[in-house]
Amino acid sequence: MLKYFLLALMVTGLLYTVTPAAVAQESGNNPQQSAPAGAPPEHRYGHARLDPAKRTAMLTKQLNLTSEQQPKVLEILKSEQSQMENLRSDSSLSQADRRSKMMEIHKASDDQIRALLNSDQQKKWDEMQSRREQWQGHHHDGPGPGSAPHSSEQK
Numbered sequence: 001m002l003k004y005f006l007l008a009l010m011v012t013g014l015l016y017t018v019t020p021a022a023v024a025q026e027s028g029n030n031p032q033q034s035a036p037a038g039a040p041p042e043h044r045y046g047h048a049r050l051d052p053a054k055r056t057a058m059l060t061k062q063l064n065l066t067s068e069q070q071p072k073v074l075e076i077l078k079s080e081q082s083q084m085e086n087l088r089s090d091s092s093l094s095q096a097d098r099r100s101k102m103m104e105i106h107k108a109s110d111d112q113i114r115a116l117l118n119s120d121q122q123k124k125w126d127e128m129q130s131r132r133e134q135w136q137g138h139h140h141d142g143p144g145p146g147s148a149p150h151s152s153e154q155k
Contacts, residue, residue, distance in 0.1 A: 052077035
């Protein structure tokens with residue numbers, strides 16, 4: 001079970017690290033990288049992995065979400081996806097500004113989800129977030145813009 005938890009956690013971390021790369025690809029003008037006309041946006045650049053229903057199912061298993069929590073989490077994730085899609089289509093923002101706003105949207109969604117959880121679920125959630133941050137720190141040169149270093153908080 002620990003293997004599944006770690007795998008799911010790594011996938012979650014990967015989702016958060018793939019988004020900036022996808023934005024960088026989308027902002028390029030390479031016609032070979034463009035999605036076919038009429039293709040749903042969630043099928044471009046691996047965005048299908050960000051499907052709110054799949055993420056909700058994953059969180060349901062990891063956190064033992066109740067039947068009351070599941071639709072609320074799904075709604076938060078759908079809202080996050082919609083905001084991200086709008087942000088990706090906003091060509092007036094620089095890549096740095098877009099990345100910063102994406103981080104803000106992720107943080108707001110994470111905070112909303114955490115607020116729905118009971119104390120046991122919050123502990124698991126916090127562990128998942130901590131591992132994601134550690135994983136991201138090991139796979140990048142350092143913390144991204146808008147993230148504070150956590151060296152003084154580590155145990």
